[in-house]
Amino acid sequence: MEALNIKDDYENGEISAENSLQLIAFSLGDQTYSVEITTVREIRAWNGATPLPNTREFVRGVINLRGTIVPIFDLRARFGDGQTSPTKTHVVVVMSVGEKWVGILVDAVSDILTINKNDIHPVPEGNSSGDSELLRGIITHNDQMVGMIDLHAVIDGAKIEE
Amino acid sequence: MSDLDEFKATYFDECSELLIDLEEQFTAIQDGDKSSDRMNAIFRAIHSIKGGAGAFGFTSLVGFAHEFETLLDFVRNDKIDFTNEVIKLCIRSNDLVADFVEAARNGEELDPEYGATEKAKFVALCKASSGDSDDESGEPMEEFDIEFTPVLVEMEEPTEEVTEGWLVEFIPFRELYASANDPLLLLRELAELGEVEVKAILKDIPLLTDFEPFSVYCTWEITIKDKDIEEESIREIFEFVDGDCELKITKFEMPIDEQAFNEDAKSEDLSDQDLEEDEDMPSFADLAAEIAPKAPPKPESEKSVPKTADNVAGDTKTPPKAPPVGMQSIRVDLDKVDRVVNMVGELVITQSMLTQQMDDNLRHRYQELVRGLEVLATTTRGLQDSVMAIRAQPVKSVFSRMPRLVRELASKTGKKIKLEMVGENTEIDKTVIEQLSDPLTHMIRNSADHGIESVEKRVESGKEETGTIRLSAEQAGGSILIIIEDDGAGINRERVLQLAREKGVVGEEQQLSDDQIDNLIFAPGFSTVEEVSDLSGRGVGMDVVLSNINKIGGSVIVKSVPGRGTRMTLRLPLTLAVLDVMLVRVADCPYVIPLSSIVETMQCARVEFGRLPTGARVLKVRGEYVQSMDLASHFEMTTDVNEKDRFVVLCEAEGTNKLALIVDAIIGQQQVVIKSLEENFERIEGIAGGTILGDGSVGLIVDVQGLKNSISNQRTAAA
Incomplete structure (x- = not known):
């Protein structure tokens, strides 16, 4: 895991408070994605999940989060790259989406980014795989492209419709 | 908020x-x-x-x-x-x-x-x-x-004559209430002397900001229209307030029409005061006076209990009718209670898990620990019972909506229907009660609409004009029985069977027993009324009733005697907080099956399966053929457990309808707390919810009725 470079962003002093946005970045293979830090409730190591029947392959199952049942979504599978084979080093990011709490399974959490809202680029349309619909925007960090996940879209359509 | x-x-x-x-x-x-x-x-x-x-x-x-x-x-x-x-x-x-x-x-x-x-x-x-x-x-x-x-009201004949009487001006001091006096009582006493007219003078009532709740701001003018009364007897009434008020008593003469004009009618006056109490001080006192001396209303449930119900009534909790001297109760947010209930549920499960960990070896070595665990078990049980009692409510809160329903049904259908209720004080967990209202409403509707016959028909068949629907609740062991009976025509089996055949619910050649036919009314998509009637046929059949009841772990059995009536028995769990289940394993995943729906379990090696032309497997058990379902393949999971080593869990779905579930292994019996899947996810077919198991992982609760329905749906889809 890379060293966190939160300080760098602040020291630049270019980002005014009202325009700044903090994101948690995580890696999935060689790609980096992010979600707003305010939606993240908890980050925990992968410790297995109970599979749910009649759900799409990106639903890894449910876990017990201090007495509440929380569904886990496999982000890799959601992006159509096949199921992750999770190990103890894989990470579940638990987030709140509206009223619900959900977890997404990723390879690792890599960074906390502070960005300027004006630096968010729109997602180019016309991506045939439909992946673009799962992103809300794109930012550039350290010359790397970081996709901002649209959580509502990610958890949508989890059930297999009959 | x-x-x-x-x-x-x-x-x-x-x-x-x-x-x-x-x-x-x-x-x-x-x-x-x-x-x-x-x-x-x-x-x-x-x-x-x-x-x-x-x-x-x-x-x-x-x-x-x-x-x-x-x-x-x-x-x-x-x-x-x-x-x-x-x-x-x-x-x-x-x-x-x-x-x-x-x-x-x-x-x-x-x-x-x-x-x-x-x-x-x-x-x-x-x-x-x-x-x-x-x-x-x-x-x-x-x-x-x-x-x-x-x-x-007894009064003089209106005459042209001049009426004589007394004018009493009663001007209490502000502190009148402090000496425990109540103007209303005085006025009532005055009224007993003869005809009185009371006029409250409200001009001294201050703005609300200056208003002292314990002060008297009103004064009264009382006219007594009976000249024969002694001044002494009037004074006597005010004896107790002597020193707390100013009292002027004068004799007067007044023409009758003016009198009539002055005060509309004596009777209205008193009541007006009651009604306008929002602005009017004395009525507060009035209300207090009303409330205080009266005995509390006696709970009346027993009155409506017919003689035959003695045994039933005996079971229900009817608290002794002690007058509630200052209500010893508090209002608590239900959320708070729920939290306690949930935590106690977890505690019970942890406790039973701990007990299970004790093997003979440990028992022998740590006797103190064993004793401690035993005490813990007793205490947690006690705690659980007390907490459940907090959330328990008499079924009255649901039953009480039914008389109105029946009245409306009676007036809409033109039938004469009487509703009897027994055991309204039976207590059930609030969560169960909440789920009970809709099914009960629907079943009563059904009874009134389809069960009870029209007046003419009833007379024809020698019954009383008024049909009776009897709603009763009683506790039976660990469950609550709610019985809805009517003395109507009973289920028309011929018609039910014919309709079921038309709708493909039952195969043409299939032979059914009377009980099975009766229970067909719960089959999905079945309704005996072709035209959707305003009352019961709202496109929602009795199958919805059944699935609602099943959802809360209950069951429904219907029994009908042609021409004599129908009885529907709801069996409900006392609580939804803790569920007794059988823990099983399917493709390495833990599943739990509610114990209430399990009939028996068997090893696959020891039972006989048959195969239908459709490819579906049926289990032959004691001469009966039961549809079977491999949970692993139904849930699209793979299992490597040898067929012979697997188990059959024979479940009872609706009434007498059975379903054999095939699972990999049976782990054991335990109590679990039901957790919602919908809270953070969505409802999944065949799964009634989740639960946290002893090792902290999530187990899924099998929805037997849902599985059964999905088979029926597949069949209708295929047909």
């Missing part, structure tokens, strides 16, 4: 309680108990509803309740005869009050004409009895089809 919203919520909570109470009182009155306690209780309840409504500005509710209250006041003061017609009007009005409250709760506005007919009747009735001094007196109110006898 703002403060006001919170107050509103509390107000509506109270309203529901008051409406339940009202329903109870009216039921008793209908049964012939017209005691004044009841009338007072009703009056108070309506009054409280009105008071709160005023505070929140529900004008239409206030308007109606006010008129209703006026009528009730006349009735309780015996100024209107409480005839059956008046009772009917009151009960109808009570329903309307409930409608107004409901509308207010939902923030809706009812039609401004809503309840206008009833209001007009109130006014007419009241006028007839109070306006007897003017021309209208004694005039029968022909325009209203209500039978009543205007009861005249």
Whole structure:
């Protein structure tokens, strides 16, 4: 895991408070994605999940989060790259989406980014795989492209419709 | 939530309680108990509803309740005869009050004409009895089809003569209440001397900001129209307030017409004070006086218990009727209770997990630990019972909605239906009660609509004109039985079977027993009425009732005797918080099956399977063929457990309908706390919810009824 470079962003002093946005970045293979830090409730190591029947392959199952049942979504599978084979080093990011709490399974959490809202680029349309619909925007960090996940879209359509 | 919203919520909570109470009182009155306690209780309840409504500005509710209250006041003061017609009007009005409250709760506005007919009747009735001094007196109110006898308050014949009497000016000092005196009592006593007219002088009432609740701001002018009364006897009445008030007693002479003009009618005066108490001090005292000396209304449930129900009533918890001297209760947010219940549930499970960990070796080595665990087990059980008792509620809160339903059904269908209720005080967990309302409503509708015959038909078959629906609740071991019986025609088996065949619910050649046919009414997509009737056939069949009941871990059994009636028995768990389950394993995943639906378990190696032409496997068990379902393949999971080593769990779905589930292994029996999947995810077919197992992982609760339904759906889809 890379060293966190939160300080760098602040020291630049270019980002005014009202325009700044903090994101948690995580890696999935060689790609980096992010979600707003305010939606993240908890980050925990992968410790297995109970599979749910009649759900799409990106639903890894449910876990017990201090007495509440929380569904886990496999982000890799959601992006159509096949199921992750999770190990103890894989990470579940638990987030709140509206009223619900959900977890997404990723390879690792890599960074906390502070960005300027004006630096968010729109997602180019016309991506045939439909992946673009799962992103809300794109930012550039350290010359790397970081996709901002649209959580509502990610958890949508989890059930297999009959 | 703002403060006001919170107050509103509390107000509506109270309203529901008051409406339940009202329903109870009216039921008793209908049964012939017209005691004044009841009338007072009703009056108070309506009054409280009105008071709160005023505070929140529900004008239409206030308007109606006010008129209703006026009528009730006349009735309780015996100024209107409480005839059956008046009772009917009151009960109808009570329903309307409930409608107004409901509308207010939902923030809706009812039609401004809503309840206008009833209001007009109130006014007419009241006028007839109070306006007897003017021309209208004694005039029968022909325009209203209500039978009543205007009861005249004894009074002098209006004459041209000059009336003599006493004028009493009663000017209490501000501190009158401090010496425990109540003007109303004095006024009542005065009224016993003879005809009185009371006029309250309100000019001294200060602004609300300066208003001292324990001060008297009113003064009164009382006219006693009987010259024969001794001044001494008037003074005697005021003896107790001597020194607390100023009293002027003067003899007067007054022409009769002026007298009539002066005060409309003596009777109206007293009641007016009651009604305008929002601005009027004395009525607070009035209300207090009303409430204080009266015995609390006796719970009336026993009155409606028919003789045959003695055994049933014996089982129900009927608390002794001790007068509640200062209610020893508090209002607690249900969320808080739920949290405690959930935690206790977890505690029970942890405790049973700990106990299971003790093997003989450990037992031998740590005897103190064993003893400690035993004490812990007892304590947790006790804790669980007490906590469940907190959340338990009498089924009355659901039952009380039914009399109204039956009245409406009776008037819509033109049938005569009587509702008997037994064991309303049986207590069930609040969560179960909440789930009970819809199924019960539906079943009662069904009984009234399909069960009870029309008057002509009943007479033809030698029955009483009035059909009876009997609703009873009783506790039986770890469950609650709710029984809905009617003495109607019973289930028309021929028609049911024919329809079931037409709709493909039953195969053409399939032979069914009577019981099986009766239970067909619960089959999905089945309804005996072809035309959707306004009452029961709302496109929702009895299958919905069944699935609702199953959802809360209950079951329904129907029994019918042609020509004599139908009985539907609901068996419900005492609580939803903790569920007894069988833990099984399917493709390395833990699943739990509610113990209540399991009939037996068997090893696959020891049972016989047959195969239907459709490819479906059936289990042959004691000469019966039961549909079987491999949970692993149904849930699209792979298992490497040898077929011979797997197990069959024979489950009972609806009534006598069975389903054999094939699982990999049976782990054991335990108690679990039901957790919602929908809270953070969504409902999944075949899964009723989740639960946290002893090792912290999530187990899924198998929805037996849902699985059974999915098979039926597949079959209809294929057909």
